[in-house]
Amino acid sequence: MTVTFTAAFQPADMRGFIGTCLTGPAVFTTGTLASREDAVVATRAHASGCADEDCRYYGGQVTVDEVVSWPEVNVSNANARTLLDALGYLADEDDPELCGVADADLFLGRVLLALAVAPADAGVPAHAAVENPRAIDLGRRPGYVQERLEQLRTLAEECRTAGREVTWA
Known part of the structure; x- marks a missing residue:
């Protein structure tokens, strides 16, 4: 998903x-x-x-x-949890709801703050999933979080210019 x-x-x-x-x-x-x-x-x-x-x-x-196509940032559920956590939206790690809406200015502020304070993403090596040892989590390449935060920054700036909210689901 x-x-x-x-x-x-x-x-x-x-x-x-x-x-x-x-x-x-x-x-x-x-x-x-x-x-x-x-x-x-x-x-x-x-x-x-x-x-x-x-x-x-x-x-x-x-x-x-x-009529209009908006930029989209599409990520796996695991990476969405990582990004939403970096943005301060994920209060409970077990929360299955990975959907929401935010004012573009507030979302942009969270993205800029995450870019300023988050350490460089070292990535995650591939490993067996904890819940199912037959499943493999392919990990995340180094720098992935910052790359996606920059894409979210662009999205938030375009939404702010157009007077739109940012949504995720």
């Missing part, structure tokens, strides 16, 4: 919805439709006669046609 940090969604960010065949838009696409329901109906109509078994079974896919 992963966690993605990005700008909070606003309805003005999208034009509408697009339905496509699971084999790809070259086979079938609805074009941009005003409602999700219209895209679902059109996509299901295509899927019922599609040559692709997965498309017939699952009914194609409907996605948002975005």
Whole structure:
């Protein structure tokens, strides 16, 4: 599983919805439709006669046609915990909730503080997972935390400029 940090969604960010065949838009696409329901109906109509078994079974896919794309920082759950802890958002290490929203100015302040006070990330070597010795934790390369904090800084600055909150989930 992963966690993605990005700008909070606003309805003005999208034009509408697009339905496509699971084999790809070259086979079938609805074009941009005003409602999700219209895209679902059109996509299901295509899927019922599609040559692709997965498309017939699952009914194609409907996605948002975005006007604006915001930067995203996507990290594994383990790395999200590390970053949220560095930012002061993770109060309980066992807390399974890796989602939240923050004012861009406050988030940026936390990122700048973490960059200023955090020691250089030495990384984590690959090792057997504590919970399951058959699973391998591939670790984290040295400098990873600072690299991701810089990406979060860029995201927070763009969100602040646009008057958006920062979200993660």
